[in-house]
Amino acid sequence: MKSDQRVTFCGIELVSPVLAASGTFGYGIEFEEIVSLDKIGGFVSKGVSLEPMAGNQAPRIIETPAGMMNAIGLQNIGVKAFIEKKLPGLSRYPTCAVIVNVFGYQVSDYVEVIRQLNDAPGIAAYEINASCPNTNHGGMTFGTDPASLDELVTATKAIATRPLIVKLSPNVTSIPTMAACCQTAGADAISLVNTFVSLAIDIETRRPRIANVTAGLSGPAIKPIAVRMVWEAAKTVKIPILGLGGITSAEDAVEFLLAGATAVQVGTASYADPRAVERIARGLEHWCARHHVERAADLTGKLDTTRG
Template sequence: MKPDMTVRFAGVELANPIIAASGTFGYGIEFEEIVGLEAIGAFVTKGLSLEPMAGNQAPRIVQTAAGMLNAIGLQNIGVVEFIEKKLPQLTRYPKAKCIVNVFGNKVTDYVQVIERLNDAPGIVAYELNVSCPNVHEGGMTFGADAGALEYLVARAKAASKRPLIVKLSPNVTSVAQMARIAALAGADAISLVNTFLGMAIDAETRQPTIRNVTGGLSGPAIKPIALRMVYETAKAVSVPILGMGGIVTAEDAVEFLLAGATAVQAGTASYADPRAVERLVTGLTSWCRGHSVERVSSLTGGLTIPWQG
C-alpha cells in the first residue's frame, strides 16, 4: 500500500514534503525537461527583487571539503520580467506549486515586489528572504536585527494576499528567538536554515577563493547544525517549519521531519544531481513504505528521547 505523502503547509496542500530550494532551481521552468515539476511538493524561485540584479563578480562558487561556498549575490531578472516571461510558461504545469522568494534592500522594496506578485497567477506562497549573507544591503541585515525583522514581516504580511514564509538566517545568537518574533509579526511559516557565513583561502596565492571574500556555506557540512536549529525552533513556535541544510538522502529528509519540520527543501544536492529533488520524493516514499509509515505527515515532530522523562 502506498503511503499518503501529502502534507499541509501554511494552508497549502503539497503532494509530498520535498521542495526545491531557492537559488538552486532557477525559476522552475528551466528544470521542466529534467524534473517532473508536478511530481515534487513545490519549488522556490530564485530571490526576486524590484529591479534586475547582476549579483557579485566571479569567482563566486567554490567547493569545500563537505559543502559548497557561494556568493552569488541574489542575481535575478527582477519581478516584472518574472511575471511577464517566466510565470506564463509555468501554466503548462497547473499542479506545480510555485513559491516565490522575495528580496529587497529596503522594506518598501519587499512590499512592492509582493504587491506586484499578488495578482499574478500560479503562485501559492511567498518566501521572505531575510537571511542572504552575500549582499551589502537587505538580506541578513533584517534577519539579524529583531526590531527590523518584526517591522519587515508585519509590513510584508499586511501587503500579502498569500501565505508568508520567513526564511531566517542561522548567523544569529538564537534562531528560535528570531522565529518567535517573525511568527508574532504575522509569518504563516518559518523556513530555515539559510547558509552559514564562511570563507575559503587559496594557500598558494594567499588570496580568498571567492571575489566577495566571504560566502554562504551549504551542503552536508551544515546538516547537524541545521537539524538542531529546526528542533529548537519547532519547540518555540506553533507555525509550520520548512527545514533545510545538507539534505541529500531520504533519511536526511526524515531526520528533519522528526526534528519538527512539516516539509523540507533540498538545494545544494541539485548541483551534483539536477534530479535530486525528484529522487528524494521516490526515496522518501520508499522509506515510508519500508517502515510502515501510512502518512508522511505523522513523522513531523516524531523525535523520541527515551532517557528524558
C-alpha cells in the same frame, strides 16, 4: 503498503513534503525537461527583486569538503520579467506549488515586489529572504536583528494576499528568538536554515578564494546544525517550518521531519544531481512504505528524546 505523501503547509496541499530550494532551481521552468514537476511538492524560485540584479563578481562559487560556498549575490531578472517570462509556463504544472522568494534592500522594496506579485496568477506563497549573507544591504541585515525582522514581516504580511514564509539566517545567537519574532509579527511559516557565513583562503596567493571575500556555506557539512535549529524552532513556535540544509537523501529529509519540519527543501544536492529533488521525493515515499508510515505528515515532530 503505499504511503500518502500529501502534506498541508500554510493551507497549501502539497503532493510531497519535498520541494526544491531557492537559488538552486532557477525559476522552476528551466527544469521541466529534467524533473517531473508534478512529482515534487513544489519549488522556491530564485530571489526576485524589484529591479534586475547582476549579482557579485566571479569567482563566486567553489566546492568545499562536504559542501560548497557561494556568493552569487542574488542575481535575478527582476519581478516584472519574472511575471511576464517565467511564471506563465508554470501553469502547466498545477500540482507543483510555486513559492516566490522575495528580496529587497529596504522594506519598501519587499513590499513593492509583493504588491506586483499579488496580481500574478499561479503563485502559492511568498518566501521572504531575510537571511542572504552575500549582499551589502538587505537580506541578513534583517534576519539578524529582531527589531528589523519585526518591521519587515509586519510590513510584508500587511500587503501579502498569499501565505508569508520567512527564511531565517542561521548566523544568529538564538534561532528560537528569531522564529518567535516572525510568529509574533504575523508570519505564516518559517524556512530554516539558509547558508552559514564562511571564508576560504588560497594560501598560495594569500587571497580569498571568493571575490566577495566571504560566502555562504551549504551542503552536507551543515546538516546536523540545521536539524538542531529546526528542532529548537519547532519547540518554540506553532507556525509550520520548512527545513533545509544539506539534504541529499530521503533519510536526510526524514531527520528534518522528525525534528519538526512539515516539509523540506533540497538545495545544494541539485548541483551534483539535477534530479535530486525528484529522487529524494520518490525515496521518501519508498522509505515510508518500508517503515510502515501511512502518512508522511505523521513524521513531523516525532523525535523521541526520552532515554530508554
